[in-house]
Amino acid sequence: MSFSGKTVIVTGAGKGIGRACAQVLAERGAEVVALSRTAADLESLHAEIGCRTVLVDLIDPKAARAAMAEAGTCDFLVNSAGINVLESVLDMTEAGYEAVLGINLRGALITCQEFARRRVEAGGGGAIVNITSIAGHRGFQDHLAYAASKAGLEGASRVLAKELGPHGIRVNCVAPTITLTELAAVAWSDPKKSEPMMVRHPLKRFALAEEVAHSVAMLLSDDGAMISGAVLPIDGGFLSV
Template sequence: MDLDAFSLAGRTILVTGANTGIGQGIAVAAARAGATVLGVARSPLAETADAVAAVGGRFVAIACDLAAPGAAVAMLERAWAEHGPIDGLVNNAGIIRRADAAEHSEADWDAVLDLNLKTVFLLSQAFGKRLLAAGRPGRIVNIASLLSFQGGIRVAAYTASKHGVAGLTRVLANEWAGRGINVNAIAPGYVESNNTEALRADPERSAAILARIPAGRWGAPADIGDATVFLLAPASAYVHGAVLPVDGGWLAR
């Protein structure tokens, strides 16, 4: 096995939502693989910076509220100018709003779709334009969800957004694979993160979830991070338009 095929040495990777949970796990994994990580979040990134330093990696904190109009693209352009060229974009930032479908507010719908899908497209578009103009190869990894395949309960906007992320991943791969840009996604299973805090705090729901996971445990952010490194690295050169479940076997059940 060529270990260099799994290395990110010399590459610059931008990760959104890098302050906690899955995003933090991705940032640490990419740094351990040799990348310079540009971590983006509206919340403080000191904890992620410390975690990256602990593995001997390089980290740049970028403060940005990706939900603010125009902020995401402006951030990417600024990051490219100051720290680029950028080799990989990981669209991880996202939110969830739980409510019965009959009670789901329009405001919550808009907030979820804007960040989870619209921002993913706008960042991918801006990054893709940069790569295409420069004739550079690049990697985009979108964070989808098991709810890219399933319906879920009380998460109408989130499910719609994550189905959209899967479709967007495929259409961008169709357009850009022949231009040297790999676009793929990861569908995390039930991972210990802020988004699953309510589920883990509910004894009955948590037990029901664990009973269906063949691996017998909740996922860890590092599980998603290591899979993301594969999709950012040379080893996945012929992988385009994939939505890779990293779910402990949930979808196989």
Template sequence: MNFELHNLRILVTGATSGIGLDIAHALAELGADLVLFGRDRDKLAELETSLGARIQALDITDSAAVAEAFCAMPPLDGLVNCAGISILDDVLDVKAEDLERILATNVTASAVVTREAARNMIEHGRPGSIVNVSSQAAMAALPGHLGYCASKAAMDAMTRVLCLELGPKGIRVNSVNPTVTLTPMAERAWSDPAKREPMLDAIPLGRFATPREVSLPVAFLLSPAASMISGACLPIDGGFTSH
């Protein structure tokens, strides 16, 4: 068994920014043949050149566009569901339309992409691996995160159902559950010490994650080295959810 991804074709959603962008780079470094979904056409064009990736600009909440994208999809060996949004509000201020947007992207769209990817793998007889990028918010209550916590808990539940249904087809399904991950956006969002320090105090390792500390566990779960791992929800949180 090895940790390399040579000759494996892997689709990554949300690949043009944040964790998804780092996952794309990490998988490319490990030899994967990439298919990238995202909304930033300029960034996708750059990744097409720099990583040799096959690209598709689309909004994954448009199920018709997703289905069309899969019409010409080559055989897949893996999928990373990384596209997601977060809208934060205290529960007394939460808006129905914001909850609908969060669930539409983080849950429904991920389920539709997974459906199409699984059909592709089964049609081509490819045993595959699917990794859902969830969050510590699926495992612990976070103030102001009602919609986000609910959506990521739903993603973990989806992981378990997919594991049960797709396992007999040779397809493994797992989640990773990161803590705050220092993408450029997160660095700005957590720059205020009054916000940052209480969260750091709750993480036994005393620091936030780097994007690569999320990307490499994702790569491991996609790889042959994880061939007997399915249905797992893996905290990448420095111990945050241990208490």
């Protein structure tokens, strides 16, 4: 599964799943264009894999479009940028909603649109993978806006797949379970919190960021040439039981 000679834009590349995607794709020969809002993360990633970097906060639509213009015409797009604001149904704030939906959904749709416009101008072809979540399929406490953003991105991805398919552009999603990034590992280290969730996973563990990245790579590659409009759970069987 080589990506030699291919270029890929990865949003949210500074940390977590996005960073793992950038690392895995670079290891397999891709030229990575890393987008992040944290300069220090971009600097360390550049030192590690030699990627191009674009500093941007995707909550700003104009900045998001400018960042995609700077990234230029690439072969693939991975949308991993995302945040969560933990608020209950009764306590949801406009600020929390705007932040989560602004980055997780609107920001992703803008990057998809700008990527697709350039691919069509270049003659078509290419692929997009959007990182969603099992939270878009099951109800989790205090995840109201987050669940809406991820379920919305999956619905939008099906429209993207339908409209962009005639141009040879495939669009898919991966929906990870709890993924043990550095921050998540701390958040879920308390057995009282993790065990009730763990028992709902047939494989009896959470995901690693690199495992999600490997699935993203498969969907981008020629091995996934007939896969479009799909949502692939990376969840150890969570959604099956």
